[in-house]
Structure formats: C-alpha cells, structure tokens
Amino acid sequence: MKKATLCFLILTFLFSCNNKSDTDKESSGGITISGAGATFPYPYYNIVFRDYMRLNSDVVVNYGAIGSGGGIRSLRDRSVDFGASDAFLTEKELASMNAPVIHIPTCMGGIVMAYTLSGVDSLRLTGPLISAIYLGKITRWNDYRIVAINPNVKLPDLEITPVYRSDGSGTTFNFSDYLCDVSPEWEKIMGKGKALKWNAGIAAKGNPGVAGLIQQTEGAIGYIGSEYSLTLGLPAAQLKNKAGNFVSVSLASISAAAKIPLPDDMRTTITNVDSPEAYPMSLFTWLLVYEELNDGKRTLAEAKELVNLLKYIISPEGQQVAAKINYAPLSEEAVKKTRKLIGKLTYDGEILSPYTEEETDQVSSDIDTLSIKDTLHNER
Amino acid sequence: MKDKIFNILLFAAALAVLLLTAGVLYALVGKSLEVFSEYGVWGFVSNSEWDPRSATEEYGALSFIMGTLYTAFFALFLCIPFSLPVALFTGEYFKGKRVASVVSSIVDLLAGIPSIVYGLWGFYALRPVVISLGVNAQGFGVFLASVVLAVMIIPYASSLSAEFISMVPNNLKEGAYSLGATRSEVIQRVSLPFARSGIVASYILALGRALGETMAVTMLIGNTNNIPDGLRGTGNTMASIIANQFGEADGLKLSALIAIGLLLFIITALINLIAKLIMKKLSAV
Numbered sequence: 001m002k003k004a005t006l007c008f009l010i011l012t013f014l015f016s017c018n019n020k021s022d023t024d025k026e027s028s029g030g031i032t033i034s035g036a037g038a039t040f041p042y043p044y045y046n047i048v049f050r051d052y053m054r055l056n057s058d059v060v061v062n063y064g065a066i067g068s069g070g071g072i073r074s075l076r077d078r079s080v081d082f083g084a085s086d087a088f089l090t091e092k093e094l095a096s097m098n099a100p101v102i103h104i105p106t107c108m109g110g111i112v113m114a115y116t117l118s119g120v121d122s123l124r125l126t127g128p129l130i131s132a133i134y135l136g137k138i139t140r141w142n143d144y145r146i147v148a149i150n151p152n153v154k155l156p157d158l159e160i161t162p163v164y165r166s167d168g169s170g171t172t173f174n175f176s177d178y179l180c181d182v183s184p185e186w187e188k189i190m191g192k193g194k195a196l197k198w199n200a201g202i203a204a205k206g207n208p209g210v211a212g213l214i215q216q217t218e219g220a221i222g223y224i225g226s227e228y229s230l231t232l233g234l235p236a237a238q239l240k241n242k243a244g245n246f247v248s249v250s251l252a253s254i255s256a257a258a259k260i261p262l263p264d265d266m267r268t269t270i271t272n273v274d275s276p277e278a279y280p281m282s283l284f285t286w287l288l289v290y291e292e293l294n295d296g297k298r299t300l301a302e303a304k305e306l307v308n309l310l311k312y313i314i315s316p317e318g319q320q321v322a323a324k325i326n327y328a329p330l331s332e333e334a335v336k337k338t339r340k341l342i343g344k345l346t347y348d349g350e351i352l353s354p355y356t357e358e359e360t361d362q363v364s365s366d367i368d369t370l371s372i373k374d375t376l377h378n379e380r
Numbered sequence: 381m382k383d384k385i386f387n388i389l390l391f392a393a394a395l396a397v398l399l400l401t402a403g404v405l406y407a408l409v410g411k412s413l414e415v416f417s418e419y420g421v422w423g424f425v426s427n428s429e430w431d432p433r434s435a436t437e438e439y440g441a442l443s444f445i446m447g448t449l450y451t452a453f454f455a456l457f458l459c460i461p462f463s464l465p466v467a468l469f470t471g472e473y474f475k476g477k478r479v480a481s482v483v484s485s486i487v488d489l490l491a492g493i494p495s496i497v498y499g500l501w502g503f504y505a506l507r508p509v510v511i512s513l514g515v516n517a518q519g520f521g522v523f524l525a526s527v528v529l530a531v532m533i534i535p536y537a538s539s540l541s542a543e544f545i546s547m548v549p550n551n552l553k554e555g556a557y558s559l560g561a562t563r564s565e566v567i568q569r570v571s572l573p574f575a576r577s578g579i580v581a582s583y584i585l586a587l588g589r590a591l592g593e594t595m596a597v598t599m600l601i602g603n604t605n606n607i608p609d610g611l612r613g614t615g616n617t618m619a620s621i622i623a624n625q626f627g628e629a630d631g632l633k634l635s636a637l638i639a640i641g642l643l644l645f646i647i648t649a650l651i652n653l654i655a656k657l658i659m660k661k662l663s664a665v
Binding site for chain 1: 430517
C-alpha cells in the first residue's frame, strides 16, 4: 500500500507542477528578476547584479549566460524578464517580438583576437588577415603575410587553428560586422550574423568555451571578450584600425570608438570607426526589455524593481564596476539617451519611472573621469 | 480490495509511461513537420548544408548523421578488443571467482562516471596524446571523440556479453574438454558460437548508447558543421548539434533541430528493437 501511496503522490506532483510557479511568486515576499543571454558581458553582470542584490536584500536577480541568440529567444518566449544581447535586434527580429522592445545599453567592450603561441607575446593583425585565417586561406603562423606586419616577432612554422562560436552569438555578430567592413572577400563569402557558415577551424560554445579551447591549444586563435582573455592570461593581438594605427584593447581605445553620433534608440555598432585611437572591434552590449511590462504575469512591484535594476546599472555606481573589469563605461551622451529610453517603460500604459528633464541632462562627472582612467589591460 | 487498488495504480503508472512516450513522439513529429514540408524528408536527410545565415538559410541533416555514424561505429570497433576479453575473463575464465567480481564491478564503475567527466578527461588528458600521435593539429575531432566513447561503452558491452558467456551450459563445455579440446579451443568453438547472438545484441545496445551520447562528444568533436573528413576530421553528431544550437534556435532552424532529434530517436529505437529481436531469438533456442 505504501508503494501505491507513493505512486499517487508522484502523480499528483506531476499534475500540479503547472501551477507551482505562480503560487511561489505570491507566497514569498521577495522579488525575483530573471534574465538570460550574452556571455560576453557575463563577468560584468555577475558583479553588478550581485552588488544590486546586496543593496536590495529582498530581490534576487538570476542571469543565465546562454548566448545572445538564446537571450533573444527567451525574451520572446517571455520566459525571462530581460534578455541580453551584444547584437541589436534587426528590423525583422523586432517585428517578430510581437511588441515593442527597448535596447538598454549597459557598457561597452572589446572583442580581442586571443591566441596561444609559446614565445610570442605580442602580435599585430589586420582585418583582412583575420578574414583570410578564418576563410582557411592562411593556414600557418609563419605565413609571409603575417610575418610582413610582425617583422620583430619570431613566428613558428605551426598550423593555425581558428576557433569560433558554435552557438548564436552577439560576439560573432560584431566580429563579422567588423570583417565585412574591412574585407570585401569576407562580406561576399561569409556575411554577418549571429551564426555563420564557417569554412575553417573548430567551434566551442559560449565565450568561456572558446577561451578555454584557445588556452588549451597551441597555435589556436579566436575572438572573445577582452575580460576572458585577461582572466585566462591569454595574449591578445593588436589590431589595425581605420586610421591605420595598431591599437590594443583598453578602456581608452574602446571609449574612443563610441565617440560617434549615437541614434536615439541606441541600436548601433561601433566597429571600425574613424577615430585614430579607436579599437576596431568595440561594441555596445544591451539588455532587452519589452516597453510594456505588464504581460499578464508580472506584478507592478516586479516591473518597478526591473526598472530600478536598469537604472542602477547605468548609474555611476553600476558603471564604475564595468571600468574595474575592463569593460568601458557608457559615455555621457549614451547615458543621457539611455535614461530617456528607460523613461519609456510602461506598466498598463503608465510610465513607470520618468526621469525629470534635469535628471536626464545631469550626468555625474564620475563617469567621465572613469572613461579617461586608462588601461587596466597593461596593469594586470 | 487492496490488491485491486494496487493493480489499478500500477496499470495507471504503466499507461502514463506509454502516454509519455507517445507525447514525446507527437511533439517531435509535430515540431519537425515545418522542416520536412520545406525540404521533404529525403531532401532534409540527404542534404549536408547547414547554413544558419538568414539570407541563405538552408538546413540538412546529412553531416550530423554521418558524424554520428562515424563516431559510434569507430567507437564500437575500438571497444571490442577491450570489452570482449573482459567479458571472457569475468564470464568464463574466472567465473564466480572473487577476482572476476572485482574486475566486473570496476568495469561497471565506468558506466557510472558522468559523461561531462569523460569530456574533461578527453579534453585535458587524452587530447595532448592525440596531438602527439599526429592525428591532427589541435586534437579535436572524430578520432578523439570515438576513443572516449569507446571507453564509455565498454561496460555496457562487456557486462552483458559476460552474462551470455556465463550462460553457456557446462555439459557442452565438458563434452568439448573430454574430446581433448584446450581451453582456447573451447572458447573459440563452443562458448563464443553458443553465446554469439547474445554478444552481438550487447554490442548493438552499446552502439545505441554511443549514438546518443551528447556531452562528452560535444566537448571533443570540434563542432564543425560538415561531413567529417575521415577519422582525422572534425564534425558534429546529431546529439551535439542539438546541444550546441538549441538554445537560440527558432523558426526553421528550431524545426530542423527537432527533426534531427526525431531521426536520432528513430535510429536508437530501431537499434534497440534489433537487439531485442536477436535476444528473443536466442532465448527461444
């Protein structure tokens, strides 16, 4: 009889699973905000969300680093409160989201070409060279085209193993966006997108997967967020920017890339800009939220908390964290525009958190000084 | 009365499992219809293109079917020289002895190791060996994945075949001995032929296991969407492409991945069915 009771219990449990999540939310006093998406800014989100939870002890923020593509899909399925992506939604994607989506930029970062090559600490690369490596046209490290721009480096006669992302990725989008800009061949054969059809190399999942693979493989090169290369101690190549200078990734060189006119909806790429100091593979990373936060499941309190979280991230405290781990804080102009965007968020058509005109214009000078403070890259 | 209630509950539980299987199948078929109606079943299965770019979107499963078959069959091939001796050791030579039970429980222990651990072992320990063997420059690929898979399926193949080998009737073996056969002759002429179909069935089950393995393979095969260029090449299996790309897939790509899942389901079910039939034939003898 005991067994029978057990069976019965299991069955009841199975059938009651459906309603479980709803009752949970009501019974506990705390608020849970969940998000998913990009792996590129994950080290930053990890810290900024933790700080936010310390300040607001009744709030829990969950973030699943599943890749930008996954973040967009989760938001569309309404299984998360916010998605995160390093690629802004295309018009087609926006249309498929069923309701207006707002892009909240959180910080900027640089994609580095990290490599493992014993005895080679500094390396210079250009966009066309990277393109040729990933197209399988340059296959050895001592290829004359690489040697030509690295006259003082002793490059080994070793096969190059390019590494790319196996999942849909905003990092891939920005990487290919840059290469489309500098290499007509790349644009013709590969194009740009979160996922591509690759010709050479091997693949791994997520920024951490690619970084780990590069670290473990002699002769490997791959594109990852700069923070990942720093944590694993991987050297990163200097890239030739549009002005013809070889630049390494740093707060200054990323910030320089963002000194372009920004659109009001903040959907823009900042790869390969004109500025002579700019790092060519720089990018914005965004949190994506629906403009109308009442989706039938979310309570007003939860919506308000979500807005608070967004405001915290772009506040000087939140941006300071970014600077500490080699992401670049948003510029003054970007923060102003983002505040206007957060001001658009509604619940049942009512604007949740209007910034006053003053607040929108007044930007703490902290941020500006931060963006000037330079190069953690070299300090580490 | 108590008995009756118990019966009803058991029946309900059994029915629930059936319904669950039917539900899984229904969901898989329903969601994969989109891709099958786009390319046709054969068109999907025989196409090796996998292009997720929105402008030139095109999906075919052939690369992954080939990747799966390459790794699974090569793993099966590699596992035979290890699992058959273990089976003979525990089922014949030291049958019932303490040493046999120690060996078989250690081999069974291999089955209990989570596949992510195998993946890590392959990544950190085995890959440098593969590189130094000169298989390819970065170590990843069909060869590395197959070697790890072979280790993973050894316990499945060996414990079941040991069972069948130990079932060979003693009077048959004694008859052979009395005719002057040596031990190896007895094994070759009596034990193995008698247990043959059982051994074949256990290897088919091990193959089924190798076909569906996901985590370790995803970590080791290189994850490139092409038909593997021989054993040295990199590729993707049906399970690993799903693991890699399911998270962000939608529309036609999602449907294509689910269709691959359905194909894998069918292949594994067929393999299990074949193994069952062989074993049934054996027990009827």
